[in-house]
Amino acid sequence: MLETLTTLLAVYRLPAAFFGAFLFGDSVILTTAYLAGQQHWSPISIVLAMFLGTAAADTLWFFAGMIFAKRFSNATFMRAEREKAAVLLQKLTGKNPMYALIFIKFLYGSRIAMILYTAARGFSLRSFTYYNSIGILAWLAVFFPLGYLAGMGIGLALPPSSTIQALIAVFIASAILMRIFTLWLTKQVTKE
Numbered sequence: 001m002l003e004t005l006t007t008l009l010a011v012y013r014l015p016a017a018f019f020g021a022f023l024f025g026d027s028v029i030l031t032t033a034y035l036a037g038q039q040h041w042s043p044i045s046i047v048l049a050m051f052l053g054t055a056a057a058d059t060l061w062f063f064a065g066m067i068f069a070k071r072f073s074n075a076t077f078m079r080a081e082r083e084k085a086a087v088l089l090q091k092l093t094g095k096n097p098m099y100a101l102i103f104i105k106f107l108y109g110s111r112i113a114m115i116l117y118t119a120a121r122g123f124s125l126r127s128f129t130y131y132n133s134i135g136i137l138a139w140l141a142v143f144f145p146l147g148y149l150a151g152m153g154i155g156l157a158l159p160p161s162s163t164i165q166a167l168i169a170v171f172i173a174s175a176i177l178m179r180i181f182t183l184w185l186t187k188q189v190t191k192e
């Protein structure tokens with residue numbers, strides 16, 4: 001069973017990387033990088049697939065944010081949430097809230113909220129795509145090598161049959177570590 005799953009991941013690695021990034025975002029990127037390192041896959045093709053998957057998902061969220069903003073722009077709860085987000089954005093980025101799309105990739109779990117916020121603020125798709133692409137590239141440039149190198153190092157020590165077990169452990173560990181990092185970074189950003 002596990003060997004079949006490993007074989008399927010090897011055969012369909014690019015669609016798996018694309019759809020993993022598209023559906024699960026940050027959670028899967030470190031795990032996929034680890035697997036790519038362990039299986040000695042070409043990092044360039046995996047990074048490209050994950051970039052495209054993340055960009056496609058983010059663009060769909062941007063369009064959803066535009067639609068959501070049009071339908072609920074006058075709702076009281078929306079105004080209150082926009083004001084809270086504006087204060088945080090001011091602390092993060094100063095005068096250009098689009099910079100937040102770059103930094104927000106490093107705050108696990110807040111990516112979609114920031115995308116919806118920028119769409120609701122009426123930013124153009126072109127500006128969104130530009131800053132979002134920089135954010136995705138920065139995130140991948142920092143975290144993909146960590147996962148890839150870990151996969152190369154740990155992969156040598158583990159027998160091939162334990163690939164799936166290692167992937168599950170990496171997924172859980174990366175989710176926990178990213179959450180801790182996010183909490184720390186959020187606390188640093190919001191300090192007065």
